[in-house]
Amino acid sequence: MSTPPEGTFTALRGQLQDAATAFADGPGALEGILRGIVDDVERAVREPLEIFPVCHHSPASALAMARRLREKQPKVVYLELCEDMAPLLTELRNCRLPVAVQAFASEIEGFPADWAPLSVVAPVTEASAEYQAIAYALDTPGVDLVLVDRSSDHVFQWETPPAADAGPDAPPADEESALHGDAVGVEIGDLRPRFAELEEHLLRHGRVRHWSEWWHQYVELPLGGSDHDTYRQVMLLIGSLFRRLAPGDQRRVLIDEDRERYMWTRMREHLAATGTDPADCLYVCGAFHAASRVAEFGVGGSDTFAITAPTPTKWRHGLIPSSHAAIEAQFGLAAGSVSIAATEWAKNLKRTGVRPYRLEGQAGTKKSSGPRKAAVPALPAATPPPADRLTGFLQRPPVLDPLDEAELLGWSVEIVRAARRGGYLASTADAIAVFETSILLAGMRDRVRPTPYDFQDAAVTCIEKEAVPGRRDVARLVEIMMGGDRIGQVGYDALPPLARDVHDRLAPLGLKLQQRGVQRALLDIAGRPELERCSDVLWMLRRLLPQGAARPIMGDRRLGERAIQESWDLALGTHQRALIELGYEGVSIEQVLEQRLRRAAYAPRATTAQVLEAVEDAILHLRSRRLADELGTRALEVLAGERTVDGAPEVLRRVRRLLAYYRTGEPVLPPWIESFVKTGYAHYCTLLPTAFTDEDATVRQVAAMLGFLFSMEGLALSLGCDRTQLELALAQSHPQEPSRTALLWAAQTHLGTLSRADLRARCEELLGNPLVVPAYPRYLSGFVHALEPVPGLADLVVEAVSNAFARLPDPVLLPWLPTLITSLRAGGAELAPLLIREAGRVFPARLAELDSWVPPWRAPQEIPALRPRQAIGAPQGIALLTAHPVTCDALAELLGCDGGWASPEAAAPRGAELLAGHPETATALEALLTAG
Structure with a gap:
């Protein structure tokens, strides 16, 4: 392509100057902007290295790219894409488009730790200019494809990862739109006004709903059949306009300019290293960056930009599946816009007859009809210089495409058929209404031929009434009908x-x-x-x-x-x-799992429960005794450093499970778990008095601590722990809250410092005190949680609940019954089976037996029957005492009788004397010995 002569755009400059004078009452800022736009276009057109401006996923850009590549046949294609992604592009032929090239880093250095993991994606669709350039360069011998944009590492060096903030036209999130995850999207041709007022102005005067529709109507359709020079100049004009009207965000401007300096520096380096003629090259970039004003612009630009070194972060690269919905969500496009673009691309190919470039063996595409030419033909010797095409394009009235009734009728019939399958009560009348409404809406928006967006609005208006009967609404059905959400797939070889x-x-x-x-x-x-x-x-x-x-x-x-x-x-x-x-994290899932378990165990905020979970996973999934012992030692370290009891229930559950596993499957316990039990016993004894009074600690957590101490007590004592430490900890505990008080009573009962009779008496006292009755459900909650450390109290808890229902009147019982139920459900759901089994054992099994049933705790205690006193004769009592002299001595000492046994001859009178003095004792003693 030859350089245009000077003065090519002189007439256009004069017209814009006159327009600025008329609209702004004299030259000024508006004139400067308009004249600057023409200067940007002329500068880019005059550049010896041909600049090809594109817009992402634009069928017009892809069509113009395919046409220009077949005409020019460049030897080097410079592409605006992260330079570290170049090795992956050859794997695109093993995938079904759309897919995304990804750079991923899970372990980062030189960036804030909370940014991890870092991810950059660049989606590729067939209806995109970048794919046409990639397919041409990879399948044409002798052609080099050079990626010149900043690397993935520089993306995060220059920019802060944005929050998950979708654009104003972004579709709602779903499974397909989440294919890219939280990755930062990098894509050439990001062409959208950064000036919100300008976009609002264009949408309002264009009578469209969102930016995707405006672009389709006023740029995509007019440029679909234009020649190369017109396409270039119009895209450069739009890029310069949006650039000059962008808000003055200096940081954003600096990043854009640094990217342009980076790309031009890389291109000059490649030209100098290879000696390639710039006329044999093609630079594919977004129209926003094509109209650049940096000093480094062009082959003859200055070499003053220093590229910073990458950080030590290790990046992994690969291909991931993408979809139209994922691209729309990533870049804030309207729902269905990428699918409509794919449909428009197919129509343009059929209308113009242009043969697009496709990678040989590309999954999901037709095979090439013939072999690709091996030789790269040279350009004609005399190529006419590009003329001023902007003047004619801007002065030309919009082309009104004639109404394609057959196409619109087909759309109307198809959407009614899809609506019926989706549960709508649609009929032929609705198809006619959609047809007529589409034409009406298009006329209201100053166009003869309804666009897919007009048709979508008409279908929603005529078919969707009040509710959506199925999974999809009418707007989604239209998107599916127009081409659907194509989801890519990465092939096995890639x-x-x-x-x-x-x-x-x-x-x-x-x-x-x-x-x-x-x-x-x-x-x-x-x-x-x-x-x-x-x-x-x-x-x-x-x-x-x-x-x-x-x-x-x-x-x-x-x-x-x-x-x-x-x-x-x-x-x-x-x-x-x-x-x-x-x-990206390893070569086998075992390696990745081991890395993740170590990372979770050695995290700065790892808890004992989390480390024990890692130990359990190492045994379950990896069967690695070495890793389990290492992580178990780490759990011991974390436990010794904890100062709270938040994870006590989970720790108790996992330690019990691990102990049961090792006791049944190993000859001896591992040293780490013995040390864990010993350390945990002392640790929880130390924290117990504070936990009973700490408002942040729950009853369930305190109960779990007691469960650890009581269930591990035998092993802990055998390892050298002292039970006195536990007794002192309970003696120092003075809870005020009712549920914790009940929990303390249960612990004292387990240790033997409080008898069951005294505990039953305290429960009776609580029920008899009107001031305490409202808090009785919280006492019961404490008793329920006490079943964790002291499961033997199940009968007493059943008794306490039954006594409350039996003794309290309805005006007192009913108000706190919901509190009892909610407290039991919230904190004691896992302990309910104990209570249910105990209640099933105590209560009658049949309803008929309930009337005559007496609770075991109210049944009279059975006392062994005693024989009448007169049945015991003196000789028999003497014989009894003589037969058990040790018992008689102990009894005499207890009664304070001094003296010893006399001779056998004198034994009878002495025993008779003792029996005569204490007849009740002799009777009780006989009953005791008889019962034994």
Whole structure:
């Protein structure tokens, strides 16, 4: 392409100056802006290295790119894309578009820790100019593709990761729109006004709802059939206009200019290193950056920009599936706009006959009709210089496309058919109404031919009445009808080693794991032992992937247990992005799981319960005694440093499970768990008095502490702990809250410092005190939680609840009954089975027996029957005492009788004397010995 002569845009400058004078009452700021726009266009057009401005996912840009590549056949294509993503582009042929090129870093250096993980994505669709350039460069021999934009590391060096803030036209979040996750989107051709008032002005005067519709109506359609020079100059004009009218955010301006300096510096470096003629190159960039005014602009620009060194962060690169909805959500586009763009791309190809570029072997595309030319033809010797096409384009009235009745009728019939399938009561009359309303809306918006957006508004107006009967509303049905949300897929050969390893290890299941949707996998491990390895993989995937990727339906994995049959719902194709990102962390899922367990255990804010969970996962999924012992030692360190009891219930539950596993499966306990029990006993004894009075500690947490102390007491004492420490801790505990007071009473009963009779008497006293009755449910809550450390009190708790219902009148009982129920449900749900079993043992099994039933605690105590006193003769009593001299001596000492036994001859009178003096004692003693 030759350089245009001087004065090409002189006439346009004069017209814009006259317009500025007329509208602004004299030259000034407006004139400067308008003349500056023309200067930007002329500067870009005169550049020896041809600049090709594009807009992201624009069918007009893709069509113009395909046409220009076949005409120019450049030897070097410079593309505005992160330079570190270049090695991945060859893998696009193994994928079904749309997909996204991703740079990912989970372990970061040089950035704030709360930014992790870092992720950058660049989505690629077939109806995009960048894909046309990539396909041409990769499949044409002798052509170099050079990515010149800042690296992924520089993206975060220059910008703060934005919050998850969708644009004003962004669709609602769903499963497909979340394919990119929280990644930062990098895409060439970000062409949208950064001046909110300007965008609002364009939308209002264009009679459209959102920016995507405005672009489709006023840029996409007019440029769809334009020549190359007109396309370039119009896109440069729009880019310069939006750039000059952008708000004065100096930080944003500096970042944009640094990107332009970066790209031009890289291009000059490549030209100098290879000696390529700039005329044989093509620079593909966004129209916003094509109209640049930096000093480094152009082949002859200054070399004053110093590129900073990357941080030590290690970046992983790969391809992840994308979708139209994900692209719309990532860049704040209107719902369905990318699908409409894909439909427009297909129509443009059919209308113009342009043959697009597609990668050989590209999944989801038709095979090329013939071999690609091997030689790169040279440009014609005499290429006419580009003329001023802007003047004619701006003065030309809008082209009114004739109404395509057949197309509109087909749309109307199809949307009614789709609405019926979706549960709407749509009929032929609705199809006619949609047809006429589409034409009416288009006329109100100054266009003859209804656009897909006009048709969508008409369909919503005529079909969707008050409610949506199915899963999708009419607007979503129109989007599906116009092309739907195409979801890409990364092929097996383009997957990272970890993902390929997962697919290979799950091959015995016989499922199409690449396929989206849920698939059922049945594992008969007893009949096919080789499926046990598949089970191991599935359990690890369940631990590593998001919920729903691998969900067990039947079967469980617990310590010391092995399932013989399992059933799974798998959706690995739907969650392919998450599986690919696992491959950035390691080469096998075992390695990734071990890294994550270590990371969780050694996190600065890791709790004892979390570390014990990591120990359990290491045993369950990795079967690694070495890793379990290491993490167990870490749990001991974390426990010694904790000063709260927040995780006591979880710690108790996991330690009990681990102890049971080691006692049944190991000859001796590991040293770390013995030290853990010993340290935990002393640790919780120290914290117990404070926890009883701490308002932040709950009753459940205090009960869990007591459960640890009581259940581990035997092992702790055998390891050298002192029970006196526990007794002193309880003696120093003085709770004021009713539930904790009841918990303390239960603990004292367990230690023997409070008898069950005294505990029963205290409960009776509480019920008899009118001032305490309103707080009685909280006492019961404490007793329920006491079943964790002292399960033997279940009968007393049942008795306490029964006495309350039996003694309290309805005006007192009914007001606090909801409090009792809610407290039991909130804090004692897992202890309810104990109470239910005890109540089932105590209460009658049949309703007929209830009237005559007497509670065990109210039944009279059975006393052994005693024989009449006169039945005991003196000789028999003497014989009894003589037969048990030790008992007689103890009894005499208790009664204060001095003296010893006389001779056998004198024994009878002496015993008779004793019996005569204490007849009741002799009777009781006989009854006791008889009962024994």
